[in-house]
Amino acid sequence: MPQYLNKRQLKKIGFKKIGKNCKISILTRGYNLDCALGDNVRIDDDVVLKGKINIRSNVHIARGCTLSGGEKGIFLDNFSTLSNFCQLFTKSDDYFLPGVSGGTLNESKQKKFCNIHNKKIKIGKSVIVGTFSVILPGANMGDFSSAGAFSLINKKIKSGYFFSNLETKNTKLKKRNLLKLNNIYKKAIIN
Secondary structure (H helix, E strand, O other): OOOEOOHHHHHHHOEEEOOOOOEEEOOOEEEEEEEEEOOOOEEOOOOEEEEEEEEOOOOEEOOOOEEEOOOOOEEEOOOOEEOOOOEEEOEEEOOOOOOOOOOOOOHHHHHHHOOEEEOOEEEOOOOEEOOOOEEOOOOEEOOOOEEOOOOEEOOEEOOOEEEEOOOOOOOEEEEOOHHHHHHHHHHHHHO
């Protein structure tokens, strides 16, 4: 039994453009998918992809991730990695403002009775997101940034920064050597 979906199967579930040497698990699920894949993309078991998603080259999406791109879309640049069970949502109810949850309502009722955030997510090149992290509408992770396990990301993380909000007292932002990271990246794409 094959481990990976072939091009015909990928197109059937919504992959519009498929690069070379892509390894997409047969246990990947796509719903209302409009997705482009670059070269050397690996998507592991039990990944769910929904809506508009653009995945560049050398991207790894580990087991159990959910990417809900909706109509706004998710963009993952070259050499980015989502560790196991990361959850990305371009559309989410507001948990603070008064309203009902919109998951079962049509669009006109959502506008009337819900408070919904609906924004694009951008993951820059050579970004690593730690296991069980959640990325919310409007998040933007700059090139060479990273997020520790169990992070909740709902804003911009500057290029080259490490982010973690696992500790309850402080959110950590630590600058990494951007020049060194960029040099490593350039060598990786040449080889």
